[in-house]
Amino acid sequence: MEATDLVCHDILKRLIAFDTTSRNSNLPLIEWVKDYLAGFGVESELTYDDAGQKANLFATLGPADRSGGVILSGHTDVVPVDGQDWVTDPFDMLEKDGRLYGRGTCDMKSFVAVSLAMVPQFLERQLTVPIHLAFSYDEEVGCIGVRRLIDGNLSKGIRPQACIVGEPTNMQPVIAHKGKRSFQVNVRGMEAHSSLAPKGVNAVEYAAEIVAHIKSLARQKAAGGPYDQMFDIPHTTLHTGTINGGTALNIVPLNCSFEFEYRYIPADNPDDLSAAVQAFIDTQCLPEMQAIDPTTSITVEELSSIPGLDTDEDDEVVQLAKALSGANSVSKVAFGTEAGLFQQADVPTIVCGPAHIDQAHKPNEFVEISQVAQCEAFMGRLMDRVCAA
Numbered sequence: 001m002e003a004t005d006l007v008c009h010d011i012l013k014r015l016i017a018f019d020t021t022s023r024n025s026n027l028p029l030i031e032w033v034k035d036y037l038a039g040f041g042v043e044s045e046l047t048y049d050d051a052g053q054k055a056n057l058f059a060t061l062g063p064a065d066r067s068g069g070v071i072l073s074g075h076t077d078v079v080p081v082d083g084q085d086w087v088t089d090p091f092d093m094l095e096k097d098g099r100l101y102g103r104g105t106c107d108m109k110s111f112v113a114v115s116l117a118m119v120p121q122f123l124e125r126q127l128t129v130p131i132h133l134a135f136s137y138d139e140e141v142g143c144i145g146v147r148r149l150i151d152g153n154l155s156k157g158i159r160p161q162a163c164i165v166g167e168p169t170n171m172q173p174v175i176a177h178k179g180k181r182s183f184q185v186n187v188r189g190m191e192a193h194s195s196l197a198p199k200g201v202n203a204v205e206y207a208a209e210i211v212a213h214i215k216s217l218a219r220q221k222a223a224g225g226p227y228d229q230m231f232d233i234p235h236t237t238l239h240t241g242t243i244n245g246g247t248a249l250n251i252v253p254l255n256c257s258f259e260f261e262y263r264y265i266p267a268d269n270p271d272d273l274s275a276a277v278q279a280f281i282d283t284q285c286l287p288e289m290q291a292i293d294p295t296t297s298i299t300v301e302e303l304s305s306i307p308g309l310d311t312d313e314d315d316e317v318v319q320l321a322k323a324l325s326g327a328n329s330v331s332k333v334a335f336g337t338e339a340g341l342f343q344q345a346d347v348p349t350i351v352c353g354p355a356h357i358d359q360a361h362k363p364n365e366f367v368e369i370s371q372v373a374q375c376e377a378f379m380g381r382l383m384d385r386v387c388a389a
Helices: 009-017 027-038 109-117 119-124 145-156 194-199 203-224 270-292 316-325 339-344 369-386
Strands: 044-048 055-061 070-075 094-096 099-101 131-136 162-165 174-177 179-188 237-245 255-264 297-306 331-333 349-351 366-368
Touching (some): 009 027, 027 055, 027 131, 055 119, 070 109, 070 145, 109 131, 109 369, 145 339, 162 316, 162 339, 179 203, 179 270, 203 270, 316 369
Parallel strands (some): 070 131, 070 162, 174 331
Antiparallel strands (some): 044 055, 094 099, 179 255, 237 255
């Protein structure tokens, strides 16, 4: 199959051309989608960020006064290409050897493009229940935008039967993913000349002790669980990603900060992990620090919180996804998505989309043309279920 055989080819190429890296505005893309839908008589509702520089788009195809229906959900932002070794222009889609290359082809503009390309057929075939398009901003930096989309639209009484989040899963239904929480820890010590180190409070060393404790918690989870063998990493993980502190070797450091995260399986309580880190700070670190200088401190700031997804395999949305994808089995994944937020809003949700997560966030990101074709076939089967003609 050639790329030009895809119904969504031209739309996908247009979407890739928008540089919607999370640090940028996504409004040019959103306005393009809004105009495209308006050409079919479909109105869009936008919800903006505080600065008015980014927006979610929510649009309903078919009978808006009917309950049920399906949400097709995707995010419009992509990760940066800075410092990556791209062979081609990441914002100019290229076809080669049965693949489509470009930033967002995998994660996750292909699903968005397929959803948009099918709009004329959904409308021509006379929908008996609504199809809702939900396209968000800032998923890559903490699932930020979709929260406003959910609050602004689902709070109006819309109660869909299902939500399909089109993250890359090789078009296989995913019923669960880990939740994620990330934090920044700021340690403020007391400076001193390094020859008088015991009279100072070394912020770097106390930060290192907390990092080591986080590592010990990670070892405990790996060794003792709980486990869910359907995940590729079957237990909760903890990880420190960045650390920064100190000014010179001969100065006892005043400040040190680091960032850590944990990705937890549904069987784990994330509050217990936070409590374990805070207890170590309160009982082991702060008493020693403040015995030397009572003004020293350690603060823990939550940076992001993404709930996990945990859908029962017998749920109707799972049976729907199996029928549409032709899959006989389901899986669980470690990466996070917006699906858990839709589930928290009482919308039965699964994750199913073209491409493989291994290609996401990398240079020369690609999607197999065959995967996009499978997604279009998925949408065709959905039409057979929700359209009169």
